[in-house]
Amino acid sequence: DAKTTQPNSMESNEEEPVHLPCNHSTISGTDYIHWYRQLPSQGPEYVIHGLTSNVNNRMASLAIAEDRKSSTLILHRATLRDAAVYYCILGTDSWGKLQFGAGTQVVVTP
Amino acid sequence: DTGVSQDPRHKITKRGQNVTFRCDPISEHNRLYWYRQTLGQGPEFLTYFQNEAQLEKSRLLSDRFSAERPKGSFSTLEIQRTEQGDSAMYLCASSPETVYNEQFFGPGTRLTVL
Helix, strand or coil, X not given: CCCCECCCEEEEECXXXXXXXXXXXXXXXXXXXXXXXXXXXXXXXXXXXXXCCCEECCCCEXXXXXXXXXXXXXXCCCCHHHCEEEXXXXXXXXXXXCCCCCCEEEEEEC | CCCCEXXXXXXXXXXXXXXXXXXXXXXXXXXXXXXXECCCCCCEEEEEEECCEEEEECCCCXXXXXEECHHHCCEXXXXXXXXXXXXXXXXXXXXXXCCCCCCEECCCEEEEEC
């Protein structure tokens, strides 16, 4: 199964943008790139997903490299509520089994 | 609240006892997943149902673990003869059967085996 590599942690000031990198050099042509996040004491929640093109939604933006070997999740204005572990996951199965790594712990400072 | 619910939220048991957890998915979601999460790690996939059929089980799911989803609605996860290594958060998720399936997670059941 294709793997992802993320930094262990990142720190940001409140109301500043956060760029979370993810490397996935062994991605296959049919793999979706999913991002989920997990707030303290909660189950994970979906953030965004993409295949080849950049994507935007109300929570974040996803920038995908042209060769698809890396991607970046962008939180445009971090709030204290964005402090969470962010997981970058490749979708290797058509029915959507998620294989989480350790993720990136995002710390937001007031 | 129409989200995924799990019961109980916390369970403390003694080694060797059996425990059962329940998951109620979002109605009309025919896909249901169980994951396990230990401290400091991301969730690990355990098993997956499409309607009432259990389509895949992880090798993490030993013979002491069994999951059911009768009638394709709620699901139960039973652990027999619990061991201290079973202590973890057990997460349930559901999703609709679409080309892309966003998974909706429940709050989890925290199991502590003494």
